[in-house]
Amino acid sequence: MNCKTPSKLEKILAAGHFAVTSECGPPRGSDISHIEHKANLIKNHVDAINITDNQTSVTRLCSLAACIKLKLMGLEPVLQMVTRDRNRLAIQSDILGAASFDIFNLLCLSGDHQSFGDCAQGQNVHDLDSMQLIQTARHMRDEGKFLGGADIERPPKMFVGAAANPFADPFEIRVPRLAKKIAAGVEFIQTQCIYNLDKFELWMKMARDRGLHEKVYIIAGLTPLKSAGMAKYMKNRVPGMDVPDEVVKRMSDTPKEKQSDEGIKICIESIQRLKEVEGVKGFHIMAIEWEEKVPEIVESAGLYPRPVID
Amino acid sequence: MIVADKKPIEEIIEDLKNYSKILILGCNECVTVCEAGGKKEVGILASALRMYFLNKGKEIKIDEITLERQCDHEYLEEIRDSVDKYEAVLSLACGVGVQFVAEKYQSIPVHPGVNTCFLGVTEKRGLWTERCQACGKCMLSKTAGICPVSRCAKRLLNGPCGGSTKGKCEISKELDCAWQLIVDRLKMLGKMDDFENIIPLKDWSTDRAGGPRKVAREDVQL
Numbered sequence: 068m069n070c071k072t073p074s075k076l077e078k079i080l081a082a083g084h085f086a087v088t089s090e091c092g093p094p095r096g097s098d099i100s101h102i103e104h105k106a107n108l109i110k111n112h113v114d115a116i117n118i119t120d121n122q123t124s125v126t127r128l129c130s131l132a133a134c135i136k137l138k139l140m141g142l143e144p145v146l147q148m149v150t151r152d153r154n155r156l157a158i159q160s161d162i163l164g165a166a167s168f169d170i171f172n173l174l175c176l177s178g179d180h181q182s183f184g185d186c187a188q189g190q191n192v193h194d195l196d197s198m199q200l201i202q203t204a205r206h207m208r209d210e211g212k213f214l215g216g217a218d219i220e221r222p223p224k225m226f227v228g229a230a231a232n233p234f235a236d237p238f239e240i241r242v243p244r245l246a247k248k249i250a251a252g253v254e255f256i257q258t259q260c261i262y263n264l265d266k267f268e269l270w271m272k273m274a275r276d277r278g279l280h281e282k283v284y285i286i287a288g289l290t291p292l293k294s295a296g297m298a299k300y301m302k303n304r305v306p307g308m309d310v311p312d313e314v315v316k317r318m319s320d321t322p323k324e325k326q327s328d329e330g331i332k333i334c335i336e337s338i339q340r341l342k343e344v345e346g347v348k349g350f351h352i353m354a355i356e357w358e359e360k361v362p363e364i365v366e367s368a369g370l371y372p373r374p375v376i377d
Numbered sequence: 378m379i380v381a382d383k384k385p386i387e388e389i390i391e392d393l394k395n396y397s398k399i400l401i402l403g404c405n406e407c408v409t410v411c412e413a414g415g416k417k418e419v420g421i422l423a424s425a426l427r428m429y430f431l432n433k434g435k436e437i438k439i440d441e442i443t444l445e446r447q448c449d450h451e452y453l454e455e456i457r458d459s460v461d462k463y464e465a466v467l468s469l470a471c472g473v474g475v476q477f478v479a480e481k482y483q484s485i486p487v488h489p490g491v492n493t494c495f496l497g498v499t500e501k502r503g504l505w506t507e508r509c510q511a512c513g514k515c516m517l518s519k520t521a522g523i524c525p526v527s528r529c530a531k532r533l534l535n536g537p538c539g540g541s542t543k544g545k546c547e548i549s550k551e552l553d554c555a556w557q558l559i560v561d562r563l564k565m566l567g568k569m570d571d572f573e574n575i576i577p578l579k580d581w582s583t584d585r586a587g588g589p590r591k592v593a594r595e596d597v598q599l
Contacts, residue, residue: 179547191531236554306542
């Protein structure tokens with residue numbers, strides 16, 4: 068696959084390296100030094116850093132501002148954008164805003180429902196869905212045009228990504244839905260956190276059977292578990308999350324003071340196993356409020372040092 | 378039909394407490410079917426209000442009329458001669474009826490007696506659920522007869538999202554995932570290939586987004 072954008076993430080994937088990405092959640096306030104601090108913890112161990120967009124529908128400093136901060140630090144941001152909070156006017160405008168700072172990666176999402184967050188009484192927008200956001204970003208980049216048809220002066224050069232959740236229902240459409248996102252123009256995928264490796268491998272096999280692994284870069288998502296409580300919470304309370312009983316048991320059977328180490332161990336073992344899965348092209352390590360552990364995971368998983376790309 | 382639900386009586390009392398002559402106006406259409414604003418509910422509400430004001434030592438005259446419809450001139454004309462007797466009308470019709478009464482009888486305050494909820498069906502007695510948001514451009518032929526605009530919490534035209542779990546929506550275990558229903562029905566119809574057709578950006582100008590709407594049909598105008 069040739070590079071279509073100046074994205075460092077795209078170049079690393081195109082060169083055949085395993086990519087490593089991670090994410091930082093912006094603060095619940097205007098002190099941007101939070102992002103700077105988190106980014107400094109991980110910057111030498113990842114190729115790009117996702118900035119979440121009001122994740123779980125809780126109001127935070129905006130993704131775009133935090134991405135600009137990363138860019139000013141000389142880092143490679145992935146702008147996450149949900150369709151929940153913006154109509155097509157705001158979406159195109161924000162994409163241009165990001166492009167003006169040479170932000171080269173966009174992750175297209177629909178977003179959690181607002182009822183989960185701190186604005187449960189608010190409206191949601193969903194003028195577009197994530198599939199149509201992918202189409203919009205590609206249209207702006209490839210055609211150099213707005214949705215309204217006018218030419219864009221200096222079109223955005225975004226490497227366009229999306230999420231995939233192999234664990235949500237109905238399972239039988241999860242690969243067709245991936246195919247649909249590819250048809251819409253998606254170029255990389257970051258998956259939901261993987262705890263059920265068997266099911267993920269089955270999903271990958273079904274994707275390979277259709278040759279989809281050659282049409283999109285699939286980056287496997289991982290979140291290290293901090294405790295048995297977190298494992299249970301993820302299993303029971305987070306929609307679309309699949310934490311098998313044996314993972315919960317393994318965490319519960321570990322003495323409390325060692326559970327976080329065990330969580331890291333599980334994460335590293337998972338990466339080792341997933342490296343062998345044909346079609347997995349990288350790892351997205353979502354260490355939620357636990358960024359300081361990312362370097363250890365990356366090093367222990369044999370993904371360090373990161374490749375240097377011109 | 379238009380589905381409405383009863384307003385809390387405290388809210389109605391707050392609206393009406395300063396009047397001494399009130400007309401409670403029911404509607405024989407949708408709100409009768411959903412048991413929120415028909416003749417029966419007019420009677421029950423009138424009795425409850427009479428009792429409340431009597432207990433408060435307040436004299437108040439409450440009359441009851443239920444019209445065939447409140448969204449047509451023809452039926453609303455039936456109260457033209459009597460409406461001036463009242464200080465206020467409490468309409469138990471949907472928001473459409475309330476507004477049409479207000480438009481027609483401009484000198485009399487009109488208060489809503491129900492909350493208008495959605496366009497829906499009677500699933501069973503006492504249970505009504507949403508089916509349509511009147512977006513003005515029906516796409517049910519593309520989604521196996523199940524509407525993602527009204528039935529998906531994120532109105533995803535290319536769902537389901539990653540929150541669909543065991544057939545239910547991420548926002549509630551009580552709520553069916555619209556896209557699970559669509560997939561099930563596409564399968565039943567042998568049309569699963571259709572799932573992979575991307576539904577393009579929707580033109581929402583016929584929806585609420587385009588401003589207040591009208592349907593003007595010259596072919597049927599007199």
